[in-house]
Amino acid sequence: MTASSTHHHHSASPIWEAHARAALAAQGSRAGGARQLVIAALAGQACCASAQEIHAQIAATGGATGIASVYRTLDLLHGLSLITRIDTGDGVARFEPAHPDGAHHHHLVCDTCGSVEAFHDDALETVIHTVADRVDFRVDAHDVVLRGACRSCR
Amino acid sequence: MTASSTHHHHSASPIWEAHARAALAAQGSRAGGARQLVIAALAGQACCASAQEIHAQIAATGGATGIASVYRTLDLLHGLSLITRIDTGDGVARFEPAHPDGAHHHHLVCDTCGSVEAFHDDALETVIHTVADRVDFRVDAHDVVLRGACRSCR
DNA sequence: TTGTTTGCAAACCTTTTGCACGTTA
DNA sequence: TAACGTGCAAAAGGTTTGCAAACAA
Numbered sequence: 001m002t003a004s005s006t007h008h009h010h011s012a013s014p015i016w017e018a019h020a021r022a023a024l025a026a027q028g029s030r031a032g033g034a035r036q037l038v039i040a041a042l043a044g045q046a047c048c049a050s051a052q053e054i055h056a057q058i059a060a061t062g063g064a065t066g067i068a069s070v071y072r073t074l075d076l077l078h079g080l081s082l083i084t085r086i087d088t089g090d091g092v093a094r095f096e097p098a099h100p101d102g103a104h105h106h107h108l109v110c111d112t113c114g115s116v117e118a119f120h121d122d123a124l125e126t127v128i129h130t131v132a133d134r135v136d137f138r139v140d141a142h143d144v145v146l147r148g149a150c151r152s153c154r
Numbered sequence: 155m156t157a158s159s160t161h162h163h164h165s166a167s168p169i170w171e172a173h174a175r176a177a178l179a180a181q182g183s184r185a186g187g188a189r190q191l192v193i194a195a196l197a198g199q200a201c202c203a204s205a206q207e208i209h210a211q212i213a214a215t216g217g218a219t220g221i222a223s224v225y226r227t228l229d230l231l232h233g234l235s236l237i238t239r240i241d242t243g244d245g246v247a248r249f250e251p252a253h254p255d256g257a258h259h260h261h262l263v264c265d266t267c268g269s270v271e272a273f274h275d276d277a278l279e280t281v282i283h284t285v286a287d288r289v290d291f292r293v294d295a296h297d298v299v300l301r302g303a304c305r306s307c308r
Numbered sequence: 309t310t311g312t313t314t315g316c317a318a319a320c321c322t323t324t325t326g327c328a329c330g331t332t333a
Numbered sequence: 334t335a336a337c338g339t340g341c342a343a344a345a346g347g348t349t350t351g352c353a354a355a356c357a358a
Contacts, residue, residue, distance in 0.1 A: 030332050032338045052322075066340040071323060087241040089297075091348080092322070108291045119289055127281045132300060135273055137262045140302040143243075146286060148294040184357050186313045206347075220315040225348060245323080246347070 016097040017043035020082045027080065034069035039077070047118050048086045048094035048107070088116055088145060106143070110150035117150065170251040171197035174236045181234065188223035189230075196231075201272050202240045202248035202261070242270055242299060260297070264304035271304065 020039050021031070029035075041054045041061075049057070055070045074095055077083040084098045088109045094116075098104070105118040124144065132139035174193050175185070183189070195208045195215075203211070209224045228249055231237040238252045242263045248270075252258070259272040278298065286293035 028337095030337060032331070034339060050322090064340095067322095068324080068341080069339055072338085075324095085243065087243050087245075089239065089241050089247075091241075091245060091247065093243075093245065108289060108293070110291075111294070117291065119285065121281070121285045123281050124285055127275070127277050128298070128300070131273065131275045131278055135262060135300070136305050137264075137271065137300065138303045138308045139262070139300045140265070142301065143297075143299045144282070145297045146282070146289070146291065146293045147296065149292040151290050154292045182312095184312055186356070188314060204347090218315095221347095222316080222349075223314055226313085229349095 013043045013097050013099075016099060019100055020077065020097070023080055023082055024076075029076065032069075034065045035073050035076075037063045037065050038070055038073040042077075042083060042095065042097055045096065047116055048084075048088075048096040050092045050094050052092075054095075084141075086143060086145075088114075089147065090114065106145065108146045108148070108150070110153050111147050112149055112153035115150050119146075167197045167251050167253075170253060173254055174231065174251070177234055177236055178230075183230065186223075188219040189227050191217045191219050192224055192227040193231075196237060196249065196251055199250065201270055202238075202242075202250040204246045204248050206246075208249075238295075240297060240299075242268075243301070244268065260299065262300045262302070262304070264307050265301050266303055266307035269304050273300075 017039055020043075024035070025031070037058045038054060041057050042049070045054075045057075051067070051070050051074055054074075055065060055067050058065050058070075074083065078085055078095070081098055083095045084104065086094045086096065086107060088094060088107060105120040106124070108117040108119055109115075128142050128144075132142070171193055174197075175190075178189070179185070191212045192208060195211050196203070199208075199211075205221070205224050205228055208228075209219060209221050212219050212224075228237065232239055232249070235252055237249045238258065240248045240250065240261060242248060242261060259274040260278070262271040262273055264270075282296050282298075286296070
């Protein structure tokens with residue numbers, strides 16, 4: 001049994017939040033207000049979210065942040081490999097926490113309604129590592145996106 | 155022997171070009187000038203290309219086309235599944251001919267120089283189909299992007 | 309002729325950047 | 334205080350759309 005379900009594995013990551021804060025501090029970054037809000041929003045999301053969505057969610061919880069700070073924080077976190085960037089094909093970048101243990105999932109994107117679900121598959125990971133070893137390329141990361149119709153749109 | 159090399163499989167597709175033209179005609183579309191130029195440019199490309207690149211290449215070969223017509227044609231072709239859309243992660247959509255026999259490849263993207271190479275792997279295709287069968291989602295297409303550093307940037 | 313396609317320009321959206329002000333350590 | 338972070342507004346792409354002229358069938 002190599003495959004898990006498509007259910008989300010977590011809807012909030014206090015562990016990741018602490019990890020991210022520590023990594024930033026260790027790197028010499030300061031703990032500004034906008035930065036904290038973005039990290040908290042990322043930690044609280046179930047799957048990937050765009051910069052605009054994170055900005056909106058911060059506003060919805062009473063926070064106030066410039067959109068530029070959201071983009072700058074995402075850029076900073078991504079540069080430190082604290083978040084993963086996902087392109088679901090609609091021209092908008094989405095992000096989600098990158099777990100320190102390397103655990104990650106891939107995405108099912110509905111072409112009709114645009115919803116995104118997560119899935120994980122060990123056999124898929126194994127094959128990708130095999131491919132990564134044989135190509136003349138140093139592979140640091142990989143993305144797999146399955147497109148089609150979700151349960152409700154099907 | 156399940157895996158092929160990372161070399162490009164074709165640098166021009168007259169077969170695809172005829173196929174695309176026939177599909178458009180069968181569907182009632184007219185053969186306008188811009189449309190022909192975009193189809194010819196797609197047929198002649200080795201791997202995926204963005205709308206802007208296709209537009210530039212048409213200009214380079216003496217053609218003249220409005221960028222809007224390039225986007226409209228790409229949209230039309232994509233809607234008929236005559237081309238595949240690839241997102242390499244830089245926020246620009248890229249396209250390449252979709253072969254009628256379903257043959258396709260995936261991409262290696264260099265995070266340093268942005269170059270894109272193609273690769274194919276049968277085991278990867280098999281695993282993806284297995285995953286597609288088990289998830290609660292109708293999977294119509296899939297994309298795999300491996301990121302890292304190409305030979306020259308490594 | 310008649311509906312389709314095209315080109316231009318303007319509009320849209322996401323993302324980036326310059327710069328002055330506010331904040332952290 | 335000295336460097337860093339933030340917000341605003343403007344700029345920079347890429348992509349889409351309205352519309353009148355050009356064109357294919």
